[in-house]
Amino acid sequence: MDIGSGLGHLSRYLVFQYGLDVICVDSVPTFISSAEKLYENMKIEFSKIGLESKKPEYITLKLDLGINVEVPMDYGTFGVVGIHTCGDLGPILIDTFVSSQESKFLVSVGCCYMKLTDKGFPMCEFLKQDCHLQLSYEAKEVACHAIEQYIDKLKTSDYKKLKVDEEI
Numbered sequence: 001m002d003i004g005s006g007l008g009h010l011s012r013y014l015v016f017q018y019g020l021d022v023i024c025v026d027s028v029p030t031f032i033s034s035a036e037k038l039y040e041n042m043k044i045e046f047s048k049i050g051l052e053s054k055k056p057e058y059i060t061l062k063l064d065l066g067i068n069v070e071v072p073m074d075y076g077t078f079g080v081v082g083i084h085t086c087g088d089l090g091p092i093l094i095d096t097f098v099s100s101q102e103s104k105f106l107v108s109v110g111c112c113y114m115k116l117t118d119k120g121f122p123m124c125e126f127l128k129q130d131c132h133l134q135l136s137y138e139a140k141e142v143a144c145h146a147i148e149q150y151i152d153k154l155k156t157s158d159y160k161k162l163k164v165d166e167e168i
Contacts, residue, residue: 003082004089008035015053022056032060063092065119079105087115091123114141
């Protein structure tokens with residue numbers, strides 16, 4: 001299951017290269033429709049050289065912590081994958097993984113930590129309640145950007161460029 005699948009690049013690779021069953025989940029309907037079109041175009045090109053594949057299942061769904069994706073039972077065991085898990089999408093993948101006995105592996109490449117909400121960080125109840133751990137927006141932003149970028153921005157003396165727009 002590719003959560004946050006976007007345009008479906010990973011899913012196309014997995015179905016054409018390895019013949020895997022893939023479920024693509026994304027909250028943006030235009031990403032899902034574009035992923036389906038890209039798959040169909042690739043299927044046409046691959047069929048010209050005699051290669052066939054299973055079609056990924058595409059699901060448009062806005063996920064939130066506590067909302068798990070229902071996997072059809074005919075899939076059996078599965079893995080949870082996200083290769084660009086902005087903000088709370090990383091914790092959502094972890095939550096999805098641990099809430100299903102059928103999920104057997106998790107691959108999550110986190111990014112855009114400054115988009116984490118209080119629901120997504122910290123996930124540990126001990127840190128939330130007993131330690132009251134919180135990170136500032138700036139601390140989370142620094143965690144996902146190279147220090148070299150900040151040095152370059154400081155050299156320009158335009159301090160407004162030091163903060164990434166939170167609405168992105």
